[in-house]
Amino acid sequence: MEALQIYQRLRVRFGERVLETIEKKPDPFVVIDPASLVEICRYLREDPELAMDCLSNETGVDYKDYIGLVYHLFSYSHRHGAVLKIKLPREEPRVATVENIWKSANWMEREIFDLLGVNFEGHSDMRRILMPEDWLGYPLRKDFVEPQEYHGISTVRESPIVRLDQLKKDQHKKT
Amino acid sequence: MTSTAEPSLRTEEMTLNMGPQHPSTHGVLRFVIRADGEVMREAVPDVGYLHRSIEKIAEKVGYHGFMPYTDRVDYVCAMFTNQGWGMACERLAGIQVPRRGEYCRVISTEFNRIASHLLTVGLMGMDIGAMTPFLHALREREMINDLIEELCGARLTFNYMRIGGVAWDLPPGWREKALDYLDHLDPILAEYNALFSYNKICIQRLANVAPISAADAINYNLVGPNLRACGVKWDVRKDLPYSVYPDFEFDVPVGRGEWGTIGDSMDRYMMRIYEMKESAKILRQALTRMPDGPVLAKVVRNFRPPAGECQVRVESARGDQGWYVVSDGSGYPWRVHVRTGSFAAMGIIQKLSRGLMIADLVVLIASLDVIAPEIDR
Numbered sequence: 001m002e003a004l005q006i007y008q009r010l011r012v013r014f015g016e017r018v019l020e021t022i023e024k025k026p027d028p029f030v031v032i033d034p035a036s037l038v039e040i041c042r043y044l045r046e047d048p049e050l051a052m053d054c055l056s057n058e059t060g061v062d063y064k065d066y067i068g069l070v071y072h073l074f075s076y077s078h079r080h081g082a083v084l085k086i087k088l089p090r091e092e093p094r095v096a097t098v099e100n101i102w103k104s105a106n107w108m109e110r111e112i113f114d115l116l117g118v119n120f121e122g123h124s125d126m127r128r129i130l131m132p133e134d135w136l137g138y139p140l141r142k143d144f145v146e147p148q149e150y151h152g153i154s155t156v157r158e159s160p161i162v163r164l165d166q167l168k169k170d171q172h173k174k175t
Numbered sequence: 176m177t178s179t180a181e182p183s184l185r186t187e188e189m190t191l192n193m194g195p196q197h198p199s200t201h202g203v204l205r206f207v208i209r210a211d212g213e214v215m216r217e218a219v220p221d222v223g224y225l226h227r228s229i230e231k232i233a234e235k236v237g238y239h240g241f242m243p244y245t246d247r248v249d250y251v252c253a254m255f256t257n258q259g260w261g262m263a264c265e266r267l268a269g270i271q272v273p274r275r276g277e278y279c280r281v282i283s284t285e286f287n288r289i290a291s292h293l294l295t296v297g298l299m300g301m302d303i304g305a306m307t308p309f310l311h312a313l314r315e316r317e318m319i320n321d322l323i324e325e326l327c328g329a330r331l332t333f334n335y336m337r338i339g340g341v342a343w344d345l346p347p348g349w350r351e352k353a354l355d356y357l358d359h360l361d362p363i364l365a366e367y368n369a370l371f372s373y374n375k376i377c378i379q380r381l382a383n384v385a386p387i388s389a390a391d392a393i394n395y396n397l398v399g400p401n402l403r404a405c406g407v408k409w410d411v412r413k414d415l416p417y418s419v420y421p422d423f424e425f426d427v428p429v430g431r432g433e434w435g436t437i438g439d440s441m442d443r444y445m446m447r448i449y450e451m452k453e454s455a456k457i458l459r460q461a462l463t464r465m466p467d468g469p470v471l472a473k474v475v476r477n478f479r480p481p482a483g484e485c486q487v488r489v490e491s492a493r494g495d496q497g498w499y500v501v502s503d504g505s506g507y508p509w510r511v512h513v514r515t516g517s518f519a520a521m522g523i524i525q526k527l528s529r530g531l532m533i534a535d536l537v538v539l540i541a542s543l544d545v546i547a548p549e550i551d552r
Contacts, residue, residue, distance in 0.1 A: 026266050026485045054393050057486065057497045059512040070499065072486055076393055076409060083486075104396030107522040108514075115230075130223040130551055139231055140510075 003028050006050060006082045014040060029070075029083035037086055038096045044073060044082065045101055051075045052082065055102035058109065060116040062142045067093045067116060094119040115140040188216065191533070195224050201298065201540065202547025204521075210533060218528035218536055220521050225551040233511035238264055238338060238478045241508070246332035248513055249549040251294060254280075254287035255491030257336040259513065262417065262487045263498040264338040267480035276340030276470040277419040281461050282353070283326060283335055285454045289360070290319040291492035292447040292454075295544045299444055300371055302541040303380050308371040315363055318356055325349060338478060340471035350462050357455050357462075364451060372448060381444055382435035385527045385539045392438070395523040398516045399494020400446040401543055404430035405438035411490035423460045425453045440542035447544070479506050493517055493544055517549040 007021045007030045017033040017040070032040055044052040057072035071084040088095060097120040099105045109120045110129040117138035120126060128135065137144050146155055189212075194205035203224035209216040229248055233241045245260045246253040258280055265272060272280075297312025320330040325346055327335035335342055371377055387397070392405040402409060410427040412420040428449035430442035482504035489496045494516035501510040520543040528536060 024483060026483070053390075054396055056396060056488075056495075057499060057512070057514040059499060059514070061501055061510045072497065072499070076407065079414060102396070103391075103394045103526075104519055104522060107518065128223075130226040132223070139228060 001049070001078065001080045003080070003082050006044075006080070009050070010040065010044075013043065027083055029085050031085045031087065034086040034088060034095050037084075038098060038101070040084070041071070041073075041098050041101050049078075050082075051077050053077065055098065055104050055108070056081070058098075058105055058112065060112045060118055060140070062090075062116060062140060064090075064142055066090060067118060069095065069112070069118065071098070088118060092119070093117065094121055096121050097123040099123055114138075117141065186211070193218075193533075193536070194221075201545055204545075204547045204550070206524075206536065208528075208533065208536070213532050213534070215528050215531050215533055215536065218524060218531075220524055222521060222547070222550050225548045227548075227552065229552045230511050230513070233508050235507070237507050238480070239476070241511070242337065243332070243334045246334055247548065248552055249491065249493065249515065249517075249546055250331055251546050252284075252287045252291040252492040253331065253333050254284040254335065255489055255496060256513070257333060258284055258418075259487060259489040259491070259496050259498040261336045261338050261340075262489065263485060263500040264478070264480060266485045266487055267483060267500060267502050268338075268474075268478070270339050270472055270474060272340050272418075272472055273469045274419065274466050275344070275468040276472070278461055278465045279341040279345065279470050280336060281418055281420070281423075282345075282458060282465075283323065283333070283341070285458050285461070286319050286323060286353070287333075288454045288492045289451050290316045290323075292451050293319075295447050295492075295541070296367065296371075296444070299381075299538075299541045300377075302537050303377070305371065305377075308367065311367065311370070315360065318359075322349070322353060322356060325352075337471055337474070339474040340469070342471070344470045350465070353458070353462055357458055360451070360455055364448060368448065372445065378434050378441060381441035381538060381542065382439055384440040384535050385531060385542075386436040386439040387523065387527065388438060391523070391526075395526075396519040397494070397523060398496075398519060399490065399492070400450060401443055401494060401516070401520055403428065404442040404446045406430050411488050411495050415488060417487070417489070419461075420457075422464070423457045425456050428453065440538050443542040443544075477506060479504060491516065493520075493546065493549060513552060515549045515552070517543075517545045517547075520545050521550050 010030060011018045017036045019031045019033060021030050022028060044050050052073040052075045054074045054076060056074040059070050061068045067088045067090055069086050074081040097109055109123055112118050113126055114128040114130050115138055149155060189210050191208040191210055193208055195203045205221040206218045208218045229244055232244055242260060245256040248256040293312045293316040297309040300308030324330045327333050387405050389405045389407050392402050406429050408427055408429045413427055428446060430437050432442060434441045480502045482502055484501040486497055486499045497514040499512040500508055503509040527539060
């Protein structure tokens, strides 16, 4: 089934809760209501004509005025895929986990939590995965400022080129 | 174990730390193991030691500038990450790669696949305590490294591809050398099988260890050889064809449980041997049928794809690699995400470890072909 046909089915089944369909090339996608994410995902997985048995990719994007989550679904039995999106507020974004539908979501949601600060309700193991446990802030947010040091280890290194330039300037001033 | 022990003998659960520096963990990664004697209750992976924030770097260096960084996502098969990034950008901007360029891509990636699988096969030997197969495998891998060095000047982090094609055409005389190498490889693979794969110790050590069912593999999003070992016939090159793969004839080997259960470590190991043969088949066809023409499309230096987003999937040596790129129309990508095979493979280890021997955890990691930098990016 083509992606657009799948989105049409979703619109028929869920009506208002499918917020918009973007038919833009190369990858058309559908934006859904975060509150009914689990219900729609379960339908996509369990409907025999859709049978999305694999969550191929789940990731987040910071769009500055909101956080977007993207779900790339795929069906090995029917060889078709779909792209779902939800929009979350930047302040304390939270959404239900889809871990109980696809196990692969466990680690991918941990990564989103780690790098973008989205809380997944009902997740079995919501810990940081890539960054150290005591890290402050969410690095993939657009307003993230890298700390100057971490446990006394400097994260910046003086550039030798800048230093040489400065030396030259100083010498020039003297002469 | 406790049932056979004397009632007065007190046993308790042991917590064991494996890694981050452990010779068999293929990079820097750590497991916290709860074990009852030699049998694990659970092994909880702890990753992130090799996190280099490659996705964040992409947002700062621009489209062309990111190409060398993609090598570092998976340095064992860097051609595929090059290709994934190139294809994502081309798809966003609607660029057509010249046919000879696509052939160069297929040739370089398939050689890289053989090199990567040789390393996996060798490491499998080393992880279960046999040093010789490792040295034999590395000997053949060195020859591929030499070939690729002649092609692009680097042996590991290639930076060979560009958005719109590849950087250089094949050097004069390279084609003949490559064909010679393929003739050399076939008997060598038979030798590996005789020496190691069909060795009784190897089979007893790998067969029936940590089998994965097809449903679990799909649920945990296993990809590539790990998925095919579970009996799922799925190869991105065949099923969602990209580049010039429709031109070539090759088979997709799947696990049949020849030595034990379907989807056990032996099946996963043998997948790599079979795939090397298929890659050699593709290479022979590609090297003999190569068309003439340019290898690089004209792409402006100030590359600004139109606003939009796309995902591309590449069949790398560690399986289906998904590149998700969001462009806002500027010269810098808004967001880049790469979903790699090792990341998914690590996710399933905690489940598989329950009831496994500690020594078999090493076999499991090696058979899943986990590469630490690819998990952490």
